[in-house]
Amino acid sequence: MRTRGGVCYPTVGGGDVCCQRKRKKEFSGGERTVCRKRNRFSPGTTTTTSSAPDSFDALPDDLLILILSKLSATANSPADFINVLITCKRLNGLALHSPVLSKANPKTFILKAKNWSESAHRFLKLCADAGNTEACYTLGMIRFYCLQNRGSGASLMAKAAIGSHAQALYSLAVIQFNGSGGSKNDKDLRAGVALCARAAFLGHIDALRELGHCLQDGYGVRQNITEGRRFLVQANARELAAVLSSAAVSGVPMRQLLTWTPLPHPHPHPHPQLRHLTGTGCPLLSDFGCNVPAPEVHPANRFLGEWFAARDGSPGPGLRLCSHVGCGRPETRRHEFRRCSVCGAVNYCSRACQALDWKLSHKAECTAVERWGDEEGEVADDDGAANGGDDVMAES
Numbered sequence: 401m402r403t404r405g406g407v408c409y410p411t412v413g414g415g416d417v418c419c420q421r422k423r424k425k426e427f428s429g430g431e432r433t434v435c436r437k438r439n440r441f442s443p444g445t446t447t448t449t450s451s452a453p454d455s456f457d458a459l460p461d462d463l464l465i466l467i468l469s470k471l472s473a474t475a476n477s478p479a480d481f482i483n484v485l486i487t488c489k490r491l492n493g494l495a496l497h498s499p500v501l502s503k504a505n506p507k508t509f510i511l512k513a514k515n516w517s518e519s520a521h522r523f524l525k526l527c528a529d530a531g532n533t534e535a536c537y538t539l540g541m542i543r544f545y546c547l548q549n550r551g552s553g554a555s556l557m558a559k560a561a562i563g564s565h566a567q568a569l570y571s572l573a574v575i576q577f578n579g580s581g582g583s584k585n586d587k588d589l590r591a592g593v594a595l596c597a598r599a600a601f602l603g604h605i606d607a608l609r610e611l612g613h614c615l616q617d618g619y620g621v622r623q624n625i626t627e628g629r630r631f632l633v634q635a636n637a638r639e640l641a642a643v644l645s646s647a648a649v650s651g652v653p654m655r656q657l658l659t660w661t662p663l664p665h666p667h668p669h670p671h672p673q674l675r676h677l678t679g680t681g682c683p684l685l686s687d688f689g690c691n692v693p694a695p696e697v698h699p700a701n702r703f704l705g706e707w708f709a710a711r712d713g714s715p716g717p718g719l720r721l722c723s724h725v726g727c728g729r730p731e732t733r734r735h736e737f738r739r740c741s742v743c744g745a746v747n748y749c750s751r752a753c754q755a756l757d758w759k760l761s762h763k764a765e766c767t768a769v770e771r772w773g774d775e776e777g778e779v780a781d782d783d784g785a786a787n788g789g790d791d792v793m794a795e796s
Contacts, residue, residue, distance in 0.1 A: 499530075540568070554575065576589070609635040
């Protein structure tokens with residue numbers, strides 16, 4: 401039987417499907433038949449002229465997940481990881497497995513506030529659910545302070561703290577010292593000191609400095625001035641060691657970092673170039689004549705600063721931001737942060753931020769006033785200094 405095109409159906413007993421030869425041409429070498437149509441093959445058939453099968457498809461998933469885990473752990477930017485996701489559908493699925501996301505480098509979730517979106521939120525949530533402590537801390541800070549989801553944010557930071565994340569331990573200590581997300585009666589100074597001690601044991605410099613001030617002032621712990629000063633000296637030593645180790649990796653000459661610059665004693669500010677984080681020296685080491693780079697701001701704190709800067713620098717009516725430019729933490733209630741006891745113009749979430757900002761810029765700007773009120777021109781209330789509260793912080 402023939403089709404309209406002239407092609408024969410295969411016979412019942414089997415045989416090859418041949419093409420009907422309708423046209424013949426005469427050539428000098430003899431007679432040759434010409435086929436009008438090309439042979440058709442099913443997608444599953446393989447011919448001798450087809451290419452060899454792709455060896456990538458033959459790789460097991462376990463091996464690819466192991467390779468992707470190594471790549472995510474060494475990524476230097478979000479683009480490094482995203483480029484893997486968009487390579488093919490198989491890598492996109494395997495790269496979102498828990499073993500890969502749990503080992504993702506912290507640089508993978510360096511986000512800018514202007515780029516915050518639901519997709520970024522979902523990605524951070526996936527990393528946090530996979531057990532990535534840095535993702536838990538970053539998302540916890542964003543939810544607690546920016547999205548005002550206090551319970552979920554604190555839970556994520558607690559999850560990171562259980563995984564011995566020093567920055568999360570210190571942030572939870574600040575929350576306990578201030579009673580953030582609650583009232584003044586929700587402060588737990590002893591819990592804050594315990595969290596600071598744990599973070600300091602893990603090498604967190606700000607927590608060590610905070611613990612030193614608590615011991616000096618008897619804040620949440622029995623006063624011990626000598627031990628407090630020892631902790632403060634140790635914090636400076638660790639800060640210097642961290643700067644020198646990073647300089648050794650970057651190849652910066654040590655002589656360029658540690659330069660002795662003697663200045664006359666009566667000087668309003670020994671290092672005017674240290675008034676901003678973009679300066680060339682570390683604020684706490686300037687008293688020793690060491691000209692070292694300023695400490696790097698954590699990406700989560702940088703995100704907070706960008707988030708509230710895009711909202712006119714105010715977290716809400718009557719609320720203030722920590723005056724240390726490298727912090728970014730906002731108040732969750734009125735008069736939550738303590739003010740400078742001299743001028744009352746600046747406020748800090750912790751003694752560590754106060755110490756950093758004092759050496760960084762406020763030492764040259766602080767001017768004593770006889771009386772000061774709140775931002776609306778009224779005398780401070782609630783837990784303010786005018787009513788005998790603890791909304792003051794002595795400068796050192």
